[in-house]
Amino acid sequence: MDIRITxxxxxxxxxxxxxxxxxxxxxxATSGSISGHTTLTVTAAVLASIAxxxxxxxxxxxxxxxxxxxxxxxxxxxxxxxxxxxxxQTRRQLQL
Numbered sequence: 355m356d357i358r359i360t361x362x363x364x365x366x367x368x369x370x371x372x373x374x375x376x377x378x379x380x381x382x383a384t385s386g387s388i389s390g391h392t393t394l395t396v397t398a399a400v401l402a403s404i405a406x407x408x409x410x411x412x413x414x415x416x417x418x419x420x421x422x423x424x425x426x427x428x429x430x431x432x433x434x435x436x437x438x439x440x441x442x443q444t445r446r447q448l449q450l
Contacts, residue, residue: 362396373429399429 362379365371371381373396382391405424413419425435 363394399427399431401425402428404435
């Protein structure tokens with residue numbers, strides 16, 4: 355297999371593909387005059403879980419406590435998805 359680098363994925367000489375960006379790439383292997391190919395589709399990361407911190411807090415009556423929601427995505431990345439103010443929601447943000 356030849357080493358290929360595209361805007362979607364890279365493939366090393368051992369055939370290991372690494373995603374670079376969402377999209378599709380044609381992966382081709384050639385030996386002499388014979389070749390075969392497949393299409394690799396790279397998708398965007400999706401929200402896999404949400405961690406709310408602090409965990410199991412307690413608070414005295416009349417006081418306030420700040421909570422943070424952290425989104426963990428299918429590609430292993432994470433991001434603070436806590437809203438800065440009520441009523442302002444996006445796809446990756448939620449109101450606690």
